[in-house]
Amino acid sequence: GAVVSQHPSRVICKSGTSVKIECRSLDFQATTMFWYRQFPKQSLMLMATSNEGSKATYEQGVEKDKFLINHASLTLSTLTVTSAHPEDSSFYICSASQGRSSGNTIYFGEGSWLTVV
């Protein structure tokens, strides 16, 4: 079946630095990718929706200059957390959609644990 790969699975960075998380669709072309953040014991919160070849759509309250999303190809989207702070420490998960229509064609990556020290 379709697989979405996310890298790195765990990363520790110093406060003030930037960290990039990659999300790849391995055997299908993902026209749409979603980025979520999940704090401990809370549900997934949608951060942004990225569409290949166009600007990402950010959810209310998510700083687009802090969380840079690039979806330059049909198989890769990246989330860059810029000037990271300890409160950005969280579980970040991407999901990829195989087509613009809805359906059970949304696949999740394995998630990335970010710890900012």
Add this chain to the structure above:
Amino acid sequence: GQNIDQPTEMTATEGAIVQINCTYQTSGFNGLFWYQQHAGEAPTFLSYNVLDGLEEKGRFSSFLSRSKGYSYLLLKELQMKDSASYLCAVIGRRKGGGNKLTFGTGTQLKVEL
């Protein structure tokens, strides 16, 4: 916007049946998912409903009523490994076009002996 409600936690006995309810409000409904998530892991897909009715898949079944904005996930023959968080997620229409998948807060299920 979208609003999704599900119970925070439930407890059930091994071998029993448990039903986890989810109510939602959304514009441009385009499908409802149920996911299972173990602590520290990404969600795993359980079911997808877009039409009214019951979808059965092994020990798991999911029901949808679009007119009532209601779904439930039914787990039969509960096993200890079913202890996890169960997330209800709805695809709705986003303002300006495109779809948006929104998750409920999740129901933490604890299966006891």
